[in-house]
Amino acid sequence: MSFEPKIVVFACNWCTYAALDLAGTSRMKYPANFRVIRVMCSGRIDPQFVLEAFKQGADGVIVAGCHPGDCHYINGNMKTLRRMTMLRKMLEDLGIEKERFRLEWISASEATKWVQVAKEMVEQIKALGPLKSKLEVMV
Amino acid sequence: MSEKPRIGVYICHCGLNIASTVNVKEVVEYAKNLPDVIVSRDYVFMCSTPGQDLIKEDIEKYNLNRIVVAACSPSMHEPTFRAVLENAGLNKYLLEMANIREHCSWVHEDKTIATEKAKDLVRMAVAKARLLEPLKEPEFEVQPNVLVLGGGVAGMRAALELAHWGFNVYLVEKSPTLGGRAALIGWIESKRRGSDIVNAMIKGIAQNPRIHVFTNSELVNLSGFVGNFTARINVNPRYVNEKCTLCGECSLECPIDVVNEYEFGLGRRKAIFIPFKGAYPQTYVIDYRVCVKCGECLKACRYDAIDLNDKPKTLDVKVGAVVIATGYDPYRPFMGEYGYGLHEGIITLFQLERILDPEGPTHGELIIGGKVPKSIAFIMCVGSRNTTPNAKNYCSRMCCTSTIMNAIRIKEKYPDTDIFIIYKDIMTYSSDERLYEEAGKRLIKFIKFEEPPTVSVGPEGLFVNVYEITLQEEIRIPVDAIVLSVGMVPRRDLPDLITVTRVGCGTDGFIREAHLKLRPVEAPASGIFLAGAVTGPKNIIESIKMGSAAAARVTALLSKGRITVEPLTATSDKDICSGCEVCVGVCPYGAISMTEMDGKRIARVEETLCMGCGACVAACPSGAMQQKGFKDSQIMAQVVASLGGV
Numbered sequence: 103m104s105f106e107p108k109i110v111v112f113a114c115n116w117c118t119y120a121a122l123d124l125a126g127t128s129r130m131k132y133p134a135n136f137r138v139i140r141v142m143c144s145g146r147i148d149p150q151f152v153l154e155a156f157k158q159g160a161d162g163v164i165v166a167g168c169h170p171g172d173c174h175y176i177n178g179n180m181k182t183l184r185r186m187t188m189l190r191k192m193l194e195d196l197g198i199e200k201e202r203f204r205l206e207w208i209s210a211s212e213a214t215k216w217v218q219v220a221k222e223m224v225e226q227i228k229a230l231g232p233l234k235s236k237l238e239v240m241v
Numbered sequence: 242m243s244e245k246p247r248i249g250v251y252i253c254h255c256g257l258n259i260a261s262t263v264n265v266k267e268v269v270e271y272a273k274n275l276p277d278v279i280v281s282r283d284y285v286f287m288c289s290t291p292g293q294d295l296i297k298e299d300i301e302k303y304n305l306n307r308i309v310v311a312a313c314s315p316s317m318h319e320p321t322f323r324a325v326l327e328n329a330g331l332n333k334y335l336l337e338m339a340n341i342r343e344h345c346s347w348v349h350e351d352k353t354i355a356t357e358k359a360k361d362l363v364r365m366a367v368a369k370a371r372l373l374e375p376l377k378e379p380e381f382e383v384q385p386n387v388l389v390l391g392g393g394v395a396g397m398r399a400a401l402e403l404a405h406w407g408f409n410v411y412l413v414e415k416s417p418t419l420g421g422r423a424a425l426i427g428w429i430e431s432k433r434r435g436s437d438i439v440n441a442m443i444k445g446i447a448q449n450p451r452i453h454v455f456t457n458s459e460l461v462n463l464s465g466f467v468g469n470f471t472a473r474i475n476v477n478p479r480y481v482n483e484k485c486t487l488c489g490e491c492s493l494e495c496p497i498d499v500v501n502e503y504e505f506g507l508g509r510r511k512a513i514f515i516p517f518k519g520a521y522p523q524t525y526v527i528d529y530r531v532c533v534k535c536g537e538c539l540k541a542c543r544y545d546a547i548d549l550n551d552k553p554k555t556l557d558v559k560v561g562a563v564v565i566a567t568g569y570d571p572y573r574p575f576m577g578e579y580g581y582g583l584h585e586g587i588i589t590l591f592q593l594e595r596i597l598d599p600e601g602p603t604h605g606e607l608i609i610g611g612k613v614p615k616s617i618a619f620i621m622c623v624g625s626r627n628t629t630p631n632a633k634n635y636c637s638r639m640c641c642t643s644t645i646m647n648a649i650r651i652k653e654k655y656p657d658t659d660i661f662i663i664y665k666d667i668m669t670y671s672s673d674e675r676l677y678e679e680a681g682k683r684l685i686k687f688i689k690f691e692e693p694p695t696v697s698v699g700p701e702g703l704f705v706n707v708y709e710i711t712l713q714e715e716i717r718i719p720v721d722a723i724v725l726s727v728g729m730v731p732r733r734d735l736p737d738l739i740t741v742t743r744v745g746c747g748t749d750g751f752i753r754e755a756h757l758k759l760r761p762v763e764a765p766a767s768g769i770f771l772a773g774a775v776t777g778p779k780n781i782i783e784s785i786k787m788g789s790a791a792a793a794r795v796t797a798l799l800s801k802g803r804i805t806v807e808p809l810t811a812t813s814d815k816d817i818c819s820g821c822e823v824c825v826g827v828c829p830y831g832a833i834s835m836t837e838m839d840g841k842r843i844a845r846v847e848e849t850l851c852m853g854c855g856a857c858v859a860a861c862p863s864g865a866m867q868q869k870g871f872k873d874s875q876i877m878a879q880v881v882a883s884l885g886g887v
Contacts, residue, residue: 122344123344126343134354139880181860210747210753
């Protein structure tokens with residue numbers, strides 16, 4: 103069987119989770135590689151969650167929330183931006199390719215953007231191959 | 242909670258919505274082997290009464306203490322299933338939903354893949370459910386006052402209804418008068434004008450002691466939360482008090498002359514003016530944005546009604562809910578769009594409404610660009626339905642009807658006028674269809690376009706060029722006047738209001754309702770309601786109805802005097818907290834403060850101020866701060882389960 107990447111998505115309740123709902127109600131189609139974890143605000147997402155996901159065998163992780171300036175909680179997404187920028191450096195040090203981690207701003211009406219991000223990411227990670235085998239080699 | 246989890250898993254078919262893509266029976270069997278699952282079942286519609294009863298009976302029969310429902314999005318039926326738990330005597334926060342419809346069956350086609358994903362989603366939900374804790378909803382008293390933003394038909398209707406139910410209403414209007422755009426345009430039917438309705442509403446508001454009107458005012462800050470908002474209102478000076486007798490002497494002396502926005506740019510007005518005849522408050526007003534305080538009006542006024550020392554005021558009001566009814570802007574064609582601005586015979590539909598108004602600039606006489614036109618062409622969908630590159634992609638809903646209604650009115654008064662309606666599609670929905678029929682009987686000519694027409698402005702006059710699809714040829718129509726049927730767009734200042742009230746907007750730029758069917762007239766933010774064209778194009782009647790609906794929703798929220806809110810707040814564990822204060826700076830609501838406890842400085846969350854974003858939890862270096870319903874352990878369990886672990 104061909105390689106099907108496992109991708110964990112952390113989505114905020116108000117924008118990205120709603121965009122995924124909209125993709126559903128609009129019957130859009132996208133790859134089934136994503137497992138979504140809902141939080142109220144992307145500002146709740148602890149970088150440790152992302153590290154844990156990679157440790158547990160995720161081939162990719164998406165952190166997604168409202169566009170800057172549109173946060174339901176004033177500026178939670180700006181905190182996300184800062185944290186994830188730091189996390190990105192750490193992932194780089196760990197040898198995790200940058201394509202495996204994405205921070206996306208997807209508003210509640212941007213179901214098409216989600217579908218595009220989803221398709222793109224699956225394609226990129228398929229090209230990279232599974233993460234776990236690489237990590238084992240590194241160890 | 243120390244007792245061992247006993248989980249019931251319920252998989253919904255949603256008719257065929259889920260069952261046609263997900264093998265529900267297979268998921269049921271799979272769930273039976275997950276840890277702590279006592280019972281796993283499926284049903285055709287879990288949200289139906291028999292479906293709900295199934296869960297309730299199982300809770301009693303198997304002594305279940307956690308419930309997982311795999312069905313639609315939690316935004317759809319989480320409240321339904323929470324109520325089931327409550328009815329069965331279980332804390333309603335012991336429910337976890339797995340979204341196997343919007344996030345699975347509706348977006349995937351392969352049955353095997355969708356079924357595997359559904360199993361994963363159920364496993365993740367069970368993993369979180371095992372760690373759920375009962376939560377208590379905090380209960381607050383609510384302010385029996387409501388802030389209504391916008392003094393147009395929608396806002397006034399909402400204010401009147403709310404006052405009727407006994408609430409105090411602060412009605413805040415940005416312009417110097419109540420009435421909104423309906424006061425200037427529009428006909429409800431052939432004999433009833435928009436202004437008739439506006440005048441009746443204004444009369445009701447003026448007589449109602451519970452409605453406090455603030456014109457020339459705007460909301461500049463909104464703090465607090467549902468039931469207990471504090472709204473800061475800036476009241477700009479009117480400079481004219483109630484001694485004004487409307488004699489108009491001041492206006493004659495005023496040297497400042499500006500475009501009259503109340504005639505949609507057709508005429509000009511002075512800095513001291515009255516917006517229109519039935520304006521409320523019934524006094525002249527000085528436009529604080531253009532007045533140079535020369536004092537000429539002061540000399541002219543014989544009634545001591547003018548005070549140029551009037552200052553802007555700021556006041557804070559406490560309200561339980563907010564109704565946003567700030568309306569729309571007419572689409573403004575750019576210079577040269579269908580010749581707009583190049584010839585005085587080219588006007589917009591809104592300007593035509595003013596021309597045909599007995600109280601308008603021409604006293605109801607059809608005079609466009611200085612003469613009575615013998616022929617008029619209406620061009621439809623200007624600024625709407627993607628007709629031009631910068632047009633909006635939506636239909637503005639009211640323009641077909643009001644164009645045809647105005648064409649008929651012109652034909653009634655000037656039967657010899659040649660009228661052409663050049664349209665993309667005619668959408669006179671509902672009973673307005675009879676207007677379309679009548680227009681045909683009155684020999685108004687309808688010409689359908691596929692490619693938008695063009696307008697040529699030259700020394701020989703005005704021409705509309707359009708490819709006529711039945712004749713299959715380009716035709717050139719000489720006309721005396723052209724009316725552009727412009728649509729409705731979000732107000733230019735709406736983004737500021739969105740920032741202040743923290744509601745979201747959709748792709749069109751209008752404010753988005755929380756859910757069109759399940760939570761209409763509500764903004765996604767709790768305690769904020771929406772009415773009228775602020776959510777998208779509406780006609781006068783629809784706006785009024787939405788005002789009533791919003792008032793009914795506010796009444797339902799505030800009438801009990803107390804409300805409960807979702808307890809998804811943050812709490813700090815005093816034994817773990819080291820008092821580093823990182824959380825204090827992260828909180829956007831100032832809900833966290835430092836306090837002394839047992840000789841130790843620790844963080845304390847004020848539950849009434851915490852909105853439950855969880856930013857402080859992610860920031861806390863020691864894990865002392867946790868968010869109810871979204872604890873680190875609960876999210877970590879989902880992460881592990883999402884990748885196959887249990």
